[in-house]
Amino acid sequence: TQSTWAHSEEKITNWCSKTRFNNKQSKEKLVKSDIGVNMKFLKGLLKIIRVLIPSLVSREMFFMLVVGATLGTRTYCDIWMIRNMTSIEEAIIGQNFNKFFYHLIQILINMLPIAVTNNILKYSLDKLKLSFRCRLTHYLYDLYMNDYNYYKMLNLDSRLSNADQLLTQDVDLFCNNLTNLYSNLSKPIVDICLYALKLTTSVGSTPPMIMLLYLIACGLLLTFLRRPAARMTAQEQQLEGHYRYTNSRLITNAEEISFYRGGDREHSNIGSAFGSLIDHIHDFIAFRFRMGVLDDVITKYTATVVGFWLVSRPFMDARHKVYGRAGHSRRLEAYYNTGRMMVNMAQAMGRLARAGRELAQLAGFTARIESILTVLEDVNVGRYHHDTVNDKLDSRIKTAISGDSRINKSGCLVELDNIIKFDNVPIVTPNGDVLIDSFSMEVVSGTNVLVCGPNGCGKSSMFRVLGGLWPLAGGTLTKPSATQLFYVPQRPYMTLGTLRDQIIYPDSVGDMEDKCVNDEDLLNLLDKVHLSYILDREGGWNVISDWMDVLSGGEKQR
Numbered sequence: 001t002q003s004t005w006a007h008s009e010e011k012i013t014n015w016c017s018k019t020r021f022n023n024k025q026s027k028e029k030l031v032k033s034d035i036g037v038n039m040k041f042l043k044g045l046l047k048i049i050r051v052l053i054p055s056l057v058s059r060e061m062f063f064m065l066v067v068g069a070t071l072g073t074r075t076y077c078d079i080w081m082i083r084n085m086t087s088i089e090e091a092i093i094g095q096n097f098n099k100f101f102y103h104l105i106q107i108l109i110n111m112l113p114i115a116v117t118n119n120i121l122k123y124s125l126d127k128l129k130l131s132f133r134c135r136l137t138h139y140l141y142d143l144y145m146n147d148y149n150y151y152k153m154l155n156l157d158s159r160l161s162n163a164d165q166l167l168t169q170d171v172d173l174f175c176n177n178l179t180n181l182y183s184n185l186s187k188p189i190v191d192i193c194l195y196a197l198k199l200t201t202s203v204g205s206t207p208p209m210i211m212l213l214y215l216i217a218c219g220l221l222l223t224f225l226r227r228p229a230a231r232m233t234a235q236e237q238q239l240e241g242h243y244r245y246t247n248s249r250l251i252t253n254a255e256e257i258s259f260y261r262g263g264d265r266e267h268s269n270i271g272s273a274f275g276s277l278i279d280h281i282h283d284f285i286a287f288r289f290r291m292g293v294l295d296d297v298i299t300k301y302t303a304t305v306v307g308f309w310l311v312s313r314p315f316m317d318a319r320h321k322v323y324g325r326a327g328h329s330r331r332l333e334a335y336y337n338t339g340r341m342m343v344n345m346a347q348a349m350g351r352l353a354r355a356g357r358e359l360a361q362l363a364g365f366t367a368r369i370e371s372i373l374t375v376l377e378d379v380n381v382g383r384y385h386h387d388t389v390n391d392k393l394d395s396r397i398k399t400a401i402s403g404d405s406r407i408n409k410s411g412c413l414v415e416l417d418n419i420i421k422f423d424n425v426p427i428v429t430p431n432g433d434v435l436i437d438s439f440s441m442e443v444v445s446g447t448n449v450l451v452c453g454p455n456g457c458g459k460s461s462m463f464r465v466l467g468g469l470w471p472l473a474g475g476t477l478t479k480p481s482a483t484q485l486f487y488v489p490q491r492p493y494m495t496l497g498t499l500r501d502q503i504i505y506p507d508s509v510g511d512m513e514d515k516c517v518n519d520e521d522l523l524n525l526l527d528k529v530h531l532s533y534i535l536d537r538e539g540g541w542n543v544i545s546d547w548m549d550v551l552s553g554g555e556k557q558r
Contacts, residue, residue, distance in 0.1 A: 035231040037223055037356075041363045044370035048174075051139050051373070052132050060135065063128040064182070070121040071187045075194050077114045081107075082340045125183055132175040136369070140167055143376040151469055156430045157384045159375050165241030166372045173237070174365040181362055184355045191348035195341050207310035207342065214306055215349040218298050219356060226291060226360040232284050233364025239280055243273040291357065299350035307346035311339050382471075384430075411472030417480045418445035420466065425475035427458040427465060435461055438475070463487065492556035494547035499538055502547055529558040 035041075053060045084103050091100035144150050144167065153163060160166065192215075196208035250257065250266050257266055315335055378384070411425065420443045427436040435458035443449050451459050464470040466479060467487055479485065495505045503522050504512045519541055526532045534555065538545065548556070 035234050035364060035367045036227045037230060037359055037363050041230070041366055045362075045366050048136070048366065048369055048373065052135050052178075054135075060128065060131045063124050063131060066124045067121065067128060067183060068186055068190075070117060070124060071183070071190050072194075073117050074121060075187075075190050077110075077117060078191075078344065079194065079198065079341070080110070081114075082344070083337060086337050086340070121183075125179055128182075129175050129179040132179060133172060136171055136175065137167070140171070140372065140376060143380050146380060148469055149376060149379050152384070153375060153379050156470070157375060157379055159385055160372060162238075162241035162245050163372065165237065165244060166368060169240070170237055170365060170368045170372075174362070174369050177358060177362045177365055181355065181358045184351060184358060188348040188352035188355070192345060192352070195345035195348065199338065199341055199345065204314075207313070208345070210310055211303075211306065211342075211345060211349055214303065215352060218303075218349075219352070222291075222295065222298065223356045223359075225294065226356055228287060229291070229357065229360035230363035230367070232280070232287065233361045234367050235364075236277075236280055236284060237364070237368055239273070239277040243270075243277050246270050246273045295357065303346045303350045304343065307342045308339075311335075311342040384471075411474050412476040413472055414476060414478040415481050416478050417484060419443070419478055420480075421476075421478040422462075423476040423478070425465065425477055426473045427461050428470075428473045429461065430470065440475075460490065492553075494551065494556060498542050498544050499534070499547075500541040531555060531558055 053064075055061070084106055087103045088100060088107075091097075091103065144153070144163070150163075153160065192212070196212070199208050246266075246269055250270070257263065315331055420441075422439050422441045424438045424440055426434060427439050428434050435456070439458070439462065451462070453459050461470065465472060465477070467485075468482070494502055500509065500512075500519070500522065503525060504517075507515070522541075523532060523535065526535065534551075535541070538550070
């Protein structure tokens with residue numbers, strides 16, 4: 001058994017270690033980028049916050065105010081509990097049953113409001129996270145699904161990969177980190193302000209001021225030391241996305257891979273992606289370990305020592321005007337009140353200093369979200385950036401497909417019914433390869449045309465330009481409006497839903513009814529392509545299946 005386990009462990013290690021350099025370029029790209037808690041991060045965060053909180057009367061602002069008010073109420077509850085617990089302990093030591101019973105009843109009376117306050121805070125934080133995620137997701141998808149941007153971002157722009165990772169997991173993690181940071185910053189700040197106010201009246205302003213100076217020094221030091229955390233967080237999400245992508249490719253192309261007997265090669269590719277991810281996580285864990293030790297020493301234990309030293313000064317001073325001549329019970333009661341508030345204040349300062357760790361993580365997620373937001377906004381107005389544009393291109397064509405270009409900026413698009421006409425239109429790929437220098441063709445309505453040519457000569461590319469998927473790099477294109485043209489792609493696509501949905505796509509059932517089309521009309525369409533038997537075979541119009549697997553290749557084409 002030990003031999004088998006050792007062999008398996010060695011096999012797994014070798015599997016993870018193979019060809020890990022596939023991700024080296026993307027990894028170096030993140031390393032060189034300026035990701036951290038800096039002005040670029042603040043500008044990116046502010047840009048995203050404008051999306052999350054569109055106005056002062058929005059739902060998100062309401063929940064933020066509720067969280068802030070609840071945090072202040074909770075701090076007052078903590079101060080009340082400190083005083084009440086001190087009075088109970090004093091009553092126990094002084095054997096004062098009436099005082100003990102009175103304060104015990106006070107806790108029983110107020111425990112329900114305190115419990116409600118705590119859970120209102122949790123409820124409001126959860127609702128705030130959800131509101132942030134809904135707002136950001138809707139905004140991104142409105143851009144992503146507008147005017148073929150989902151195609152253009154992947155094929156005409158080279159700045160991003162794995163958009164699904166950014167739109168789903170990264171958005172969720174960003175909203176969670178932002179909400180937690182808001183709570184973890186607000187609560188310590190409220191605690192520090194209230195405890196400092198209370199302590200100033202009892203021990204003077206010097207101890208709170210020293211603690212604040214200590215907090216500022218610790219925050220600056222730890223923020224400087226945590227700089228790599230933002231970059232490593234963003235890099236981890238990128239590697240997670242690549243690992244997820246390699247697995248999704250295996251699922252999508254399982255049949256083709258099986259026919260090619262490519263299982264071992266795909267196994268190696270997945271192992272490479274997983275190995276790079278694990279290597280990075282190991283480095284990140286080691287970094288967090290080192291920073292965790294420093295966090296505990298600086299913000300936890302040292303802060304507690306400083307707090308005890310500050311709170312002890314008035315009580316250890318025999319010449320103090322208030323506590324120097326006070327009796328033992330009076331000093332004890334004052335020490336419990338003051339000491340606990342000072343310790344709580346020190347703990348709040350420690351939490352505030354440690355919040356820099358969450359701030360560094362948020363900087364990594366902010367860089368990811370800000371990147372897709374920028375790309376989507378650029379693509380939405382027709383601006384693209386492609387790293388592999390051919391330098392030998394004519395400047396007119398090069399401007400149309402790269403840099404800050406816009407679709408149809410160099411070419412002229414004319415919408416006219418009953419004609420498709422290319423007049424000196426260059427057919428250029430997103431990479432900058434010129435397939436046809438100047439293409440001219442005219443097709444009037446009612447004419448059948450067969451486009452022939454060898455592979456890679458530009459047949460499909462011509463239709464991509466015609467359909468608006470690729471930029472019009474020059475010349476004049478005359479065509480009917482988008483509602484008057486219908487394109488059949490080379491690869492069949494089956495949508496999610498029923499058998500009826502496959503036939504009426506992209507219309508919905510409501511659109512079908514608005515057009516006065518019924519199921520009999522759909523059956524007539526199936527008869528025309530000799531597919532009426534599918535209705536009986538699959539069990540009716542309302543059957544939901546994975547149609548990409550259920551239907552054969554020929555059935556999907558028809």
